[in-house]
Amino acid sequence: MNTLDTLKNCKKFAIMGGTFDPIHYGHLVTAETVCRELDIEKVLFIPSGRPPHKQNINISDNEHRYLMTAIAAEDNPRFTVSRIEIDRPGMTYTVDTLGALRKMCPKSCEIYFITGADAALMISSWKTPSKLQTLCKIVVVTRPGYDKNSIAAEFERAGLDVEKAVFMDVPALDISSTDIRNRVSIGKSIKYLLPPNVENYIYKNRLYVYTPDKKTAEKAEVIVKKLKKTLSSRRFIHTKGVAEESVKLARVHGADEKKAYLAGLLHDCAKDIPNKEKLELCKKYGVEIDKVLAEQPDLAHQFLGAELARAVFGIADKEILDAIRYHTTGRPDMGVLEKIVYLADFFEPSRRYYDGRDEIKNLAYKDLDKAVAFSLKHTIDFNVKKSRLIHPLGKKAMDFYEEFL
């Protein structure tokens, strides 16, 4: 149903604009409160097109923001979502949207425009702000106890009558879209901050996760094409998971995100090569086959992976190559990128569940050394249980990191 149909018979409706990137419970509680308090028939959520004050900020695709808002609004019969700003080319100005809506509905219809205190404090910088109150009633939602004097002063600057505005306290919900985006980008939970179906939408569409710059993306595309030829689809999904988890860890720990991405993508590039061929390639690239590798050639995939990353995938960076080279055994005194890829490999989302996985993941975002110590211990205990040999590098790594347990 289009906006006009929705409002045709409406006598009193409210507009709630925003980037909704993403929409969250703070927006929904605000809309619901205004709706009940002012006895409003419909709240029209209007995701913005290209907001002038956010020109330089990378906001999600219009359709994603529109769909998330629609999903969030679907179970409330009073809520509806409009494409009016999304579909309008060029800049988005509130006054233009209000003007367009005013023309759509009968003169007797009351229009309320909901805005937060922060936005109200900048209202004099909006396009022709003094016109706003000729088109609608402004509702300023504030936290209980908010000092309204500064808003009153701003209204005066904007040529608006603060007496005509409705001030409404809405219980403080300390949720922000920026915080949600940041949390997703570093792998933190966003549960209970927004409706579960919006949460699922974000994960399904991989919103707010790392997108490599053009040069890295081109490089990654070439790598991915080659990897798809040699890796099983399951391994490929794991590989993507490690690349993305590595980026999140890199962001939190101040490491290079591009390197983390490439190291994650390539860490298992030799994993699915048949063992016999693995050993032949090790010989070709000068990887020494010690007693443990001779018995468990699969383990050689880390050393061979680093050689193939260099020779076949054109990676010259030592940090990336070392992160691949030691991602299974670990080694004493690992570099930040080595620890990151080692850990991401340990708990990226497609990994089967095992006891302690979530604890190690949480730890990894706080303390890399501690997380490495626990995962080394976990791996060694597991291999001992399975009567597998422990590689000397793994033993040395455990000796080194034991103090962090």
Ligand SMILES: [Fe+2]
């Ligand atoms: Fe591996």
Ligand SMILES: [Fe+2]
């Ligand atoms: Fe792996």
